[in-house]
Structure formats: structure tokens, C-alpha cells
Amino acid sequence: MRERHLFGPGPSNPYPEATRALAEPLLGHLDPEFLRIMDETCEMLRTVWGTSNARTLPLSATGSAGMEAAFVNTVHPGDVVVVAVNGLFGQRMTDVAARCGAEVIAVEHEWGQPVDVDRVLSAHPSPAIIAAVHAETSTGVRSDIAALGAGKGDALLLVDAVTSIAGVELRADDWGIDLGYAGTQKCLGVAPGLAPFTINDRAFERRVEKPRSWYLDLGMLGGYVGEAGLKEGGKAQRTYHHTAPTAMVASLHAGLTRILDEGLDAVWARHQAAGDALQTGLEAMGLELFAAEGHRLPDLTTVKVPEGVDSAAVRRELLERYDLEIGAGAGAYAASVWRIGLMGHNARPDAVLLVLAALADVLGRA
Amino acid sequence: MRERHLFGPGPSNPYPEATRALAEPLLGHLDPEFLRIMDETCEMLRTVWGTSNARTLPLSATGSAGMEAAFVNTVHPGDVVVVAVNGLFGQRMTDVAARCGAEVIAVEHEWGQPVDVDRVLSAHPSPAIIAAVHAETSTGVRSDIAALGAGKGDALLLVDAVTSIAGVELRADDWGIDLGYAGTQKCLGVAPGLAPFTINDRAFERRVEKPRSWYLDLGMLGGYVGEAGLKEGGKAQRTYHHTAPTAMVASLHAGLTRILDEGLDAVWARHQAAGDALQTGLEAMGLELFAAEGHRLPDLTTVKVPEGVDSAAVRRELLERYDLEIGAGAGAYAASVWRIGLMGHNARPDAVLLVLAALADVLGRA
Numbered sequence: 001m002r003e004r005h006l007f008g009p010g011p012s013n014p015y016p017e018a019t020r021a022l023a024e025p026l027l028g029h030l031d032p033e034f035l036r037i038m039d040e041t042c043e044m045l046r047t048v049w050g051t052s053n054a055r056t057l058p059l060s061a062t063g064s065a066g067m068e069a070a071f072v073n074t075v076h077p078g079d080v081v082v083v084a085v086n087g088l089f090g091q092r093m094t095d096v097a098a099r100c101g102a103e104v105i106a107v108e109h110e111w112g113q114p115v116d117v118d119r120v121l122s123a124h125p126s127p128a129i130i131a132a133v134h135a136e137t138s139t140g141v142r143s144d145i146a147a148l149g150a151g152k153g154d155a156l157l158l159v160d161a162v163t164s165i166a167g168v169e170l171r172a173d174d175w176g177i178d179l180g181y182a183g184t185q186k187c188l189g190v191a192p193g194l195a196p197f198t199i200n201d202r203a204f205e206r207r208v209e210k211p212r213s214w215y216l217d218l219g220m221l222g223g224y225v226g227e228a229g230l231k232e233g234g235k236a237q238r239t240y241h242h243t244a245p246t247a248m249v250a251s252l253h254a255g256l257t258r259i260l261d262e263g264l265d266a267v268w269a270r271h272q273a274a275g276d277a278l279q280t281g282l283e284a285m286g287l288e289l290f291a292a293e294g295h296r297l298p299d300l301t302t303v304k305v306p307e308g309v310d311s312a313a314v315r316r317e318l319l320e321r322y323d324l325e326i327g328a329g330a331g332a333y334a335a336s337v338w339r340i341g342l343m344g345h346n347a348r349p350d351a352v353l354l355v356l357a358a359l360a361d362v363l364g365r366a
Numbered sequence: 367m368r369e370r371h372l373f374g375p376g377p378s379n380p381y382p383e384a385t386r387a388l389a390e391p392l393l394g395h396l397d398p399e400f401l402r403i404m405d406e407t408c409e410m411l412r413t414v415w416g417t418s419n420a421r422t423l424p425l426s427a428t429g430s431a432g433m434e435a436a437f438v439n440t441v442h443p444g445d446v447v448v449v450a451v452n453g454l455f456g457q458r459m460t461d462v463a464a465r466c467g468a469e470v471i472a473v474e475h476e477w478g479q480p481v482d483v484d485r486v487l488s489a490h491p492s493p494a495i496i497a498a499v500h501a502e503t504s505t506g507v508r509s510d511i512a513a514l515g516a517g518k519g520d521a522l523l524l525v526d527a528v529t530s531i532a533g534v535e536l537r538a539d540d541w542g543i544d545l546g547y548a549g550t551q552k553c554l555g556v557a558p559g560l561a562p563f564t565i566n567d568r569a570f571e572r573r574v575e576k577p578r579s580w581y582l583d584l585g586m587l588g589g590y591v592g593e594a595g596l597k598e599g600g601k602a603q604r605t606y607h608h609t610a611p612t613a614m615v616a617s618l619h620a621g622l623t624r625i626l627d628e629g630l631d632a633v634w635a636r637h638q639a640a641g642d643a644l645q646t647g648l649e650a651m652g653l654e655l656f657a658a659e660g661h662r663l664p665d666l667t668t669v670k671v672p673e674g675v676d677s678a679a680v681r682r683e684l685l686e687r688y689d690l691e692i693g694a695g696a697g698a699y700a701a702s703v704w705r706i707g708l709m710g711h712n713a714r715p716d717a718v719l720l721v722l723a724a725l726a727d728v729l730g731r732a
Binding site: 001002003004006008010011013014019020022023024025026027028029030031032033060061062063064065067068072092095096099100183185191192193210211212213214215241242243244245246247248250319325 | 377612
């Protein structure tokens with residue numbers, strides 16, 4: 001098996017603790033030991049989300065299922081859903097929301113730009129939901145979620161935090177996020193397979209009573225993570241819903257423990273430092289960054305492929321010579337942009353040096 | 367971390383190879399090495415399903431999501447779906463199918479009995495779908511899927527193989543199964559988290575063009591596993607759908623490799639021998655089996671809790687004294703039935719001896 005440097009848009013190389021946890025003896029999904037791990041995982045997820053929401057849990061599927069869970073549980077047929085589209089994942093939201101029966105109003109942006117808060121907030125006088133991506137994985141852009149929260153009025157604010165959670169500042173409660181989803185395979189430093197999810201009482205009370213998805217029905221998932229117990233402060237009472245992916249949850253527990261041992265502020269600062277150094281280095285190499293200045297994510301950097309350079313050939317060379325993966329661009333930018341992620345365990349000075357040196361070598365700019 | 371004997375209805379203790387694979391260096395979901403692993407995994411899944419279906423793949427969620435994928439992709443609003451209900455998972459099918467807009471005809475059976483093929487086939491003159499559970503995890507009963515396939519007429523036959531795959535005889539193509547789903551955490555001997563899925567051309571052609579689920583949309587998932595390439599016999603062409611859970615897929619690959627190295631017939635025989643020995647031993651201890659004679663699964667045995675015995679206390683004692691997990695009953699049988707699984711790596715003579723000795727000790731029947 002090849003050992004790769006995973007410097008693309010995710011998955012990233014997991015924290016070593018998260019990998020080791022995968023190889024620990026497996027626990028049953030109703031084992032008291034596992035229930036303790038699940039409880040602690042939910043509690044640590046509250047911290048990285050910046051929320052006190054009782055309903056904070058790892059859904060048993062990847063981040064894209066988190067997106068589906070968010071819409072399928074809150075969109076009533078005919079609801080107006082305003083979606084800020086400034087990249088691939090905003091686009092995907094419009095598809096997912098429409099399948100749930102929403103009347104979707106897509107507020108389109110040029111890719112590489114952050115969400116225009118005024119335009120989004122004035123797109124409809126009284127939407128049921130306003131949806132936006134905090135950190136667009138397709139473009140490397142960060143948007144101002146707090147401003148959306150401040151102006152949302154009666155709407156629910158639904159946020160994609162897949163590429164921001166545990167990498168950059170995220171404060172769900174302070175910013176007015178009513179529900180959101182993330183993934184494990186980026187700054188959380190865990191393998192892909194789970195979708196950390198949170199929903200507050202306001203959104204939960206407006207939920208669809210019997211959503212079209214059984215698997216992602218939050219009304220039933222409450223029992224699965226012992227919601228009753230959490231609310232009463234007593235011992236969690238579990239009801240069987242589906243078999244929890246116990247190895248993955250144990251791994252997420254280990255990754256979160258590592259992150260909170262380091263401290264969330266320190267982890268954010270580490271990502272910022274790595275991203276700053278990478279972006280400075282790329283520009284020093286004569287490369288041009290893609291994301292709008294002032295709105296660049298530190299954990300995921302987008303860079304324009306120089307004129308005349310074969311994007312795929314460079315990526316292949318990096319993989320073959322150095323076992324180093326970077327990502328192609330997304331959508332229309334597949335061949336003209338590279339995406340370089342320094343996430344979770346990879347947000348380190350040595351990773352910055354390595355990716356800069358490897359890219360310089362392959363581009364002949366050393 | 368406690369090391370448990372997982373002798374409940376699943377998860378079972380994984381094959382050691384499957385656990386080791388989880389701890390291997392993580393690969394990106396578009397890495398050529400990973401695409402090879404995914405291709406081989408799909409090919410090995412065809413073998414354990416007994417199918418040549420091109421569309422055979424591990425869905426990125428647990429077995430219950432496999433059930434949802436089966437219905438959400440094939441139920442058109444108003445379709446008549448006949449469901450054979452002889453346990454919890456048949457019941458669940460009725461809920462999932464109804465959420466997809468089906469007109470559900472539930473053919474109810476006493477729990478512990480196999481599916482009555484005549485009753486199911488005569489429940490409606492021309493259903494769109496006939497759905498049944500091959501191996502009911504809630505009762506330990508095996509039903510005759512081949513007979514349903516022989517009599518299905520124009521209907522699609524939709525089968526739950528969660529507790530049969532890689533444990534007992536399963537021949538999807540020979541038996542007329544049009545689509546089916548399974549789970550990794552039972553006889554496949556891998557941690558929970560994936561749903562091996564298969565669908566033939568006949569069912570795929572009748573699918574819902576734009577199903578209500580984006581995440582489980584089989585029309586989009588074809589590209590994800592390189593369906594175009596598979597059909598043309600050329601190199602798989604991938605389109606990005608969602609980030610594959612690469613660690614779990616690598617682990618499934620390792621489990622399947624182990625199973626096929628041993629040989630599927632030998633694996634089935636090993637499960638049969640372990641189940642026979644366990645059931646003989648339980649009856650020799652004076653215990654009564656729950657599932658109807660002649661229809662008992664070897665890999666999952668149900669046994670009645672003796673009069674006056676506290677079911678939960680026995681399970682707790684087994685866990686505390688011997689780190690040995692067995693399952694409670696399901697539904698109305700929670701306190702009156704135990705479920706003992708000897709699945710995958712646990713289908714061994716030493717596991718039979720251990721569980722019999724431990725149970726005898728705790729029950730005071732040694």
C-alpha cells in the first residue's frame with residue numbers, strides 16, 4: 001500500500017491517534033463502552049461546532065449525506081429556500097433542496113468570490129431557509145456566516161461547514177447557525193465516512209414530521225444518541241435505529257481528543273500559519289492565487305495553473321515522484337486551478353515546505 | 367479499550383485482515399491505487415452476491431441506508447409494493463417504502479416463521495415490487511428467496527441480505543433477485559459502515575429518474591464506481607459524486623479477499639458447522655430455540671430466555687465476566703429471546719465452545 005501525502009481538498013492524512021483508533025478491538029454499537037465514546041464524541045463535536053445544541057451527532061455517512069439530512073428534515077413542500085451559490089457545493093445544495101420539494105432561489109456568484117450577504121438577504125422577503133457554504137471546497141473561499149445570521153430574520157440559517165470545522169473559526173451559536181453539517185476527512189483529521197451534524201431547537205421544532213428519508217430522520221436519530229438522557233441530564237436512554245459505524249466513531253473520538261488537547265484556538269492558529277506560509281510561497285514562486293484576496297481559506301488554497309502547463313500531468317508527476325497528492329480544480333476550473341489542502345494533521349510547517357519544494361521541482365521553478 | 371467477543375447480531379469481530387487494513391496509510395478517493403481497490407472490491411462483491419450485475423458497489427453508509435437506496439431508486443409514486451413481514455426488518459421496509467410514496471401491502475407473519483411464499487405471491491395480482499428479507503436478523507429465520515423469484519412474474523424482487531451475505535448460500539442471479547442490499551458488519555467480517563448493494567439492468571431501467579435522495583441516487587453513483595468503464599470493458603472513468611470512505615472500502619477489500627481465499631463454499635460450510643454445533647449445544651443445555659425448525663440460520667441463533675431468568679442481567683454478566691456480548695431479542699421479544707451470532711471470523715469451533723460454556727456458567731447450568 002502506498003503512503004501518500006494527502007495535500008488535496010480531502011481526505012487529508014488523519015491524525016495518528018485517529019488511525020490507531022481504527023485498529024483497536026471493535027465494540028458493539030450498544031456496548032456501554034461504545035455509548036460512552038458516542039456521548040463524549042457528541043460533546044466534543046459541540047465544542048468544535050461552537051454550539052450547545054443537544055442534537056449534535058455524527059451521522060453515519062459522508063458529508064454529502066449531511067447536506068441531504070439538513071434539507072430533508074427541514075424543507076416542507078413549497079418552502080422558499082434561498083441558496084448562496086459561489087461554488088460546487090452551493091450548486092449541489094440547489095439540487096438537494098429541489099428534490100425535497102423546495103422552491104429554490106439560487107443567488108449566483110462568480111466562483112472564487114465570497115457570498116454577497118446583501119444580495120442573499122434581499123433575494124426574498126421571507127424565505128423559510130437561507131443556505132450557504134462557510135468554506136467552499138471548490139474555490140478555497142471563506143464567507144461571512146455571522147453576517148448572514150445577523151440578517152436572517154425568521155428564516156433558518158443552514159450552513160455547510162465541511163471545510164471549515166476544526167480548521168478555521170466557527171461559532172454556530174454566536175453566528176446564528178440553526179443547522180449545519182460537516183465531514184470528518186478534512187480539518188478534523190479522520191478518515192471519510194461520518195457527517196458531524198448539529199441542529200438547534202428552533203430548527204428542530206420546524207422540522208418535517210415524517211421526512212422522506214428514514215435513514216436520516218432526525219426525529220428517530222434522537223434516540224440513537226440518547227437525546228432523552230441528554231435533555232434530562234440523566235443516563236442516556238438509547239433506542240435502536242441503525243447499527244452505528246463503531247470503528248469510525250471511535251476514530252472521530254480520537255481525532256477530536258487530539259484537537260481539544262491541543263486547544264481549538266491553537267489548532268485554528270496552526271492552520272492559519274500553514275496557509276499563510278503556503279500562499280506566500282506560491283506567490284513567491286510566481287504563481288497566482290485563485291480565491292479573492294481577503295477571503296482565502298488557510299486550510300484550502302486554490303492556485304491558477306500557469307499558462308501552457310498541463311494540470312493533470314503536474315499532479316501525476318507529484319504523485320509518482322513524491323507520493324504527493326494535490327487536487328484538480330472543480331467544475332469549469334478542473335484544468336485551470338489546483339487545490340492544495342493543508343488540513344488537520346497536515347497543517348504543519350514541514351508540509352508547507354514539502355509541497356512548495358515538490359511543486360517548484362515539477363514546474364521547473366526551483 | 368475493552369476487547370469484546372462480539373457474539374450478538376452484529377457487528378461481529380472483524381477478520382484480522384480487515385482490521386489491519388483500517389490502519390494502513392489512508393488513500394485519497396481519486397488515487398489510482400484506491401480506484402483499483404474499489405474496482406476489485408466491486409468485483410469481489412459480485413462473487414459474494416452471486417451476480418454478474420455491473421452495478422454492484424459498496425454504498426457509503428450502513429445497511430439501513432442500503433434499504434433506503436433500494437426503495438428510493440425504484441418506487442414510483444403509487445406503486446404497489448408487497449412486503450413480506452416476518453420480523454423487524456420487514457416492518458422497517460414498509461415504513462421506508464411508504465415514505466417513498468408506495469402503496470404498501472404488508473403480508474404479516476408470526477415472528478420466528480419463514481416467509482409464506484404463496485401468501486406473498488398472491489397478495490396482489492401485479493405488484494411493482496415484491497420485497498423480502500432473506501435472513502431476518504430479528505428472529506434468526508431464513509426464507510426461500512428462490513421460490514419468490516420463481517413466482518415474481520413482472521414484479522421486481524427486492525431482497526435484504528444483511529445477515530446472509532457471505533454466511534449462507536446466496537445466489538442473486540440464479541434466484542431472480544433484481545436488487546438487494548447488505549451490511550459489512552456481519553458475515554463479511556468488517557466493521558459497520560458500508561452497504562454492499564447490487565441492482566440488475568431490469569431494475570435499473572425501471573428506476574426513478576430523479577429520486578428524492580441525492581446521496582443514494584444510483585443514476586449518479588454509476589460514475590462514482592466507474593460504471594461507464596465497466597460496461598465498455600475499458601478503463602473506468604470516474605465522475606466525482608461524494609468522497610468515498612476510503613479506509614472502510616480498503617477494509618472491506620481485505621475482508622473479501624480473506625473470504626474468497628478461503629472459498630465461498632468453505633465459508634458457508636464453516637458457518638453451518640458453527641451454527642449446528644451451537645444449536646445442538648443450546649438444546650443439550652435444556653434451552654429452547656425460537657426460530658422455526660428447518661428454517662434456522664446457522665450464523666444467527668435465537669433462543670428463548672428460560673422462565674424466571676432476567677434476560678438483561680444474564681447479558682450484563684456475560685459482558686462483565688467474560689467480555690462476551692450476545693444480543694437481546696427484537697421488538698416484542700426484547701426480554702424473552704436472546705440472539706447469538708457466530709458470524710464471519712467468529713464462525714469457529716472455539717467460539718461455539720466459549721459461548722456455550724459462558725452461558726452455562728452464568729445460567730448455573732454448567
